[in-house]
Every structure is written in C-alpha cells, then in structure tokens.
Amino acid sequence: MKNIKLDATDRKILELLQKNSNITNAQLAKEIGLSPAPTLERVNKLENAGVIKSYHAVIDPASVGLGVSTFVMVSLKGHNKDNINKFNKAIHDIEEIVECHHITGAGDFVLKIVCSDIAAYQQLMLDKVSNIDVVDGLQSMVILSTFKDSKVLPLPNN
Amino acid sequence: MKNIKLDATDRKILELLQKNSNITNAQLAKEIGLSPAPTLERVNKLENAGVIKSYHAVIDPASVGLGVSTFVMVSLKGHNKDNINKFNKAIHDIEEIVECHHITGAGDFVLKIVCSDIAAYQQLMLDKVSNIDVVDGLQSMVILSTFKDSKVLPLPNN
C-alpha cells in the first residue's frame, strides 16, 4: 500500500463514499465540483493505493432474525504470542464473532458477537467460545440499543 | 419497515452484497443462479423492505492518518432516561466517536473512538468526553490490532 497524499477533494470523495457508496460517479463529480473523468481517476487511485479497502451493504440485523448483539471482554491464560495465535485461529471460523480486537487494559480482547436470540447466544458461548482452551475469563455486555454507528471516519485535514 | 420472508436466494444475495457491494447485477445474478431482471427485483425489494439499509466504502484508517482506535466504557451519574438522553445528545456531534452502544453489565455505554494519535485522543477525552456533565467514569481500551472485522452477519437459515 503506497503512501498517498490526499487533498481536500480526495477527502471529500472519501467522506461521500463512506456515507453512501452507491452514489453515481456523475453525482459524486457534481458534489466535489469536477467532471466525471477526473473524479473516476481519483476514486481509482484511492482504491489502488489501498485507501479505499472495500465496499459493503449494511443489513438490518433484526429484519433477518438477528436479535442479540454483544461485546465480550476476553482474558487469556497467559498473554503470550502462542496463546494469542491459538485464540485468533479459534475465533476465525466462528461466524457469529464479527469482530475481534486485541486491546490494552482490563481484558486482552474484545469481541463483537451477533446471533438470533439469548438462547442461541448462550449456546454459542458455552459450546464454542468458553471451550477455547486458552480462554481464561469472559465478560459479556449485551447491547440494549445502538445510539450511533457512523460509517464515516473523522478525516484529519492533512 | 415491512416484515419480509427471505428464501435461500435472498440470503445468498445478502451475503454477497455484504461481502462486496460493488459486484455488478449481472455477476450477482450469475452467482445466485438467476437472470439479471429478477435479481434486481429482489435487491430492490430488500432495499425497500429495509433489510438492506445502506451501502458504504470502508477506508483504511492508517492511510488517512488515523492511528488510534479505542473502545471506551462509560458509566453515567445515575442511569436514568434523562441522563441517557443528555449523553446521547452530547456524543452525537463528536465525529471521532464513531459508535455508541447502550449496554448491560459493568458500564452503561461502550464507545468506539477513532483519532490521529494518542495526543489527539487525550485531548479529545479531556476536552470533550470527560466534560459531559452526566459522565461519571471512563475506562479506555486502546486497540493494538484488529484480528477480525467481518462485514458479513451470520444469517440464520429461516
């Protein structure tokens, strides 16, 4: 991934595509004040440089029967490279675990988990997560509601 | 938002669009085994029903100078509706706070925060977050690395 210098126009493009990636190139061009050709050129450059990583649809969990989301703090039995790798491998194939971050502070990892209901969640935790042998402790926080979930990062001006 | 019944084809569409929303309708049609016309019809139906909420580009934080991401556990001074509303309002305009979830367990809220560096993070926390008058305690967890960040929810089969 190259190191690319972004100008104000690039940042505007990034902001707009984070907000809504289904905007047409023509509309995007209009909003940033350029014609379609150089607009597309800039978008391609941002993609090739790895600044834009990917494009995704976001679906409403409830409408597909996913009623429970949680954050889980995980502590490992010994916070060493080997155990971290084992843990990483173990969680990778559990599709209900949609995020896994290695953190400083109280625990070692924080997971985000999504599943149908509390029963399914309990089963997942008992059968799969707490069974991972390097896992020491787990602390679940059930999401009651989400007040903010912005897909737009706060781009610095330089 | 209507209650829509999803069949296996709809779920396949949702999976593919979550994975990569820039796929062409023709390619999507091919992968689900239908022609473009009914494929598009299904996508439109999913959008109109609110199952597909939005489309977004994902950018690489590091490549735009965003080097620090954290989770923050927040406790409020009294967990009542009024204070929750005040908190909600206060965090809404802080663009570095990209997520805010109301949770059960140890704290009252968990935030996800993204900013340039530790100095900027400290300033943000001191100047803006800890200043919110309903905030009682804060506990930061800095993300060292992210092992998994799937944009694809685990769709139940019915």
Add this chain to the structure above:
DNA sequence: ATCTTTAACCAAATTATATTTGGCTACAAA
C-alpha cells in the same frame, strides 16, 4: 527567461451495465 515534462482537468465518444418491458409458467385462491 524559456523549454519540457507532467499532472490534472474537460468534453465527447464509446462501452458496459442497469433497468424496463412484455410475455411465459406454475402455483394458489376462488
């Protein structure tokens, strides 16, 4: 100072893709 190169841009042509149309089939309700 003047040349040369390069990057960024535009308008317009072309290519690719989305979208609409009309009609067919199969299943379900009347």
Add this chain to the structure above:
DNA sequence: TTTGTAGCCAAATATAATTTGGTTAAAGAT
C-alpha cells in the same frame, strides 16, 4: 376449472461508467 399472482426469462432501452484525445497550468531543467 378458472383467475389471479408471483417469479422468472430474453431482449430492448436507458443510464452510467470508462476511455479517448486534447487543453491548461505548474514545476523543474537548461
């Protein structure tokens, strides 16, 4: 049995992406 409806397809059309060729302006070289 009939009638309506949902879901599908192929093909026509409309829209959008992409390419092309050429212009301008700024930076570095002579």
